[in-house]
Amino acid sequence: MGSRYGTIIMGPAGAGKTTFCSSLIQHLKNNRRSCFYVNLDPAAEEFAFEPDVDIKDLITLEDVMEELHLGPNGGLIYCFEFLMENLDFLTDPLEEVSDEYLIIIDMPGQIELYSHVPVVPNLLKALTRGSLNISMCAAYLLESTFIVDRAKFFSGTLSAMSAMLMLELPHVNILSKMDLVKGQVARRDLKRFIEADIGLLQDAPESGLMYDHKEKFDAGIQEDVTDGRDFANLNRAVGHLIDEFSLVSFLKLDAQDEDSIGAVLSYIDDAIQFHEAQEPKEPNDAVEETEMDGMG
Ligand SMILES: Nc1nc2c(ncn2[C@@H]2O[C@H](COP(=O)(O)OP(=O)(O)OP(=O)(O)O)[C@@H](O)[C@H]2O)c(=O)[nH]1
Numbered sequence: 540m541g542s543r544y545g546t547i548i549m550g551p552a553g554a555g556k557t558t559f560c561s562s563l564i565q566h567l568k569n570n571r572r573s574c575f576y577v578n579l580d581p582a583a584e585e586f587a588f589e590p591d592v593d594i595k596d597l598i599t600l601e602d603v604m605e606e607l608h609l610g611p612n613g614g615l616i617y618c619f620e621f622l623m624e625n626l627d628f629l630t631d632p633l634e635e636v637s638d639e640y641l642i643i644i645d646m647p648g649q650i651e652l653y654s655h656v657p658v659v660p661n662l663l664k665a666l667t668r669g670s671l672n673i674s675m676c677a678a679y680l681l682e683s684t685f686i687v688d689r690a691k692f693f694s695g696t697l698s699a700m701s702a703m704l705m706l707e708l709p710h711v712n713i714l715s716k717m718d719l720v721k722g723q724v725a726r727r728d729l730k731r732f733i734e735a736d737i738g739l740l741q742d743a744p745e746s747g748l749m750y751d752h753k754e755k756f757d758a759g760i761q762e763d764v765t766d767g768r769d770f771a772n773l774n775r776a777v778g779h780l781i782d783e784f785s786l787v788s789f790l791k792l793d794a795q796d797e798d799s800i801g802a803v804l805s806y807i808d809d810a811i812q813f814h815e816a817q818e819p820k821e822p823n824d825a826v827e828e829t830e831m832d833g834m835g
């Protein structure tokens with residue numbers, strides 16, 4: 540069991556990561572819990588809560604792009620490599636954090652970071668092993684509006700799965716911005732998305748996943764190397780891949796809804812065994828007495 544506890548908030552650009560961090564911090568405050576907020580997005584500008592450690596105090600994306608003539612993505616990778624070379628910047632303050640705190644790490648939205656380059660896995664190894672020994676849960680956010688386009692949804696699901704396999708950490712997948720799809724999707728359909736039901740890939744005429752191709756094929760339009768049947772087979776294979784791992788399901792999140800935040804937090808707490816590590820705040824017998832009073 541770790542001696543420190545944390546969660547790292549990941550997901551594509553604009554998925555609602557920073558908003559979720561703010562709501563989570565507010566929720567922890569409301570429940571008299573302590574948190575330690577780390578911003579690792581070197582391009583982030585505004586925060587509802589001031590980070591306790593901010594990568595921008597070490598390096599900013601703007602400076603890197605200007606001085607090294609890098610684009611935004613190359614610049615971001617450079618920032619992370621620089622962080623790895625100066626890891627004390629992050630690990631020294633974390634050494635001071637005790638086990639009552641929830642460490643919250645806000646990440647940038649470039650998904651290459653989670654799927655292509657080893658910097659994030661290496662960073663997480665440094666945080667979860669050795670003297671820091673942080674018990675860490677990865678939270679991967681995907682925007683619920685993706686549901687409207689099933690191909691987009693499953694492509695997002697694959698990126699969540701890729702992050703999950705690469706990081707080898709306890710992992711929760713979260714469908715964010717649920718308020719935006721409320722009333723637009725039938726409850727039964729929503730359940731299928733929450734469970735990432737692969738049948739959705741096969742019976743989705745409106746998604747354009749295979750019917751568009753099939754129509755063109757039937758009309759003799761040969762613009763692709765594949766025909767509709769190949770495409771359907773490919774979808775089925777991708778579906779089976781997701782299904783066989785049977786790891787991908789989603790928690791629903793509406794960042795404005797306190798109950799929703801509380802529910803997601805309890806999954807994260809369970810995944811890192813936060814509560815098991817907490818010392819009872821009062822002597823045991825005092826707690827028992829109060830319970831007895833309540834029962835009488
Ligand atoms: N309706 C709704 N909008 C949200 C919710 N969460 C975030 N947003 C909006 O989505 C936009 C992006 O939110 P951010 O929290 O900045 O997303 P991010 O993932 O941190 O974005 P990057 O750091 O740029 O990758 C903002 O305009 C938010 O106000 C939500 O639960 N509901």
Ligand SMILES: [Mg+2]
Nearest residue numbers: 556557580583
């Ligand atoms: Mg952000």
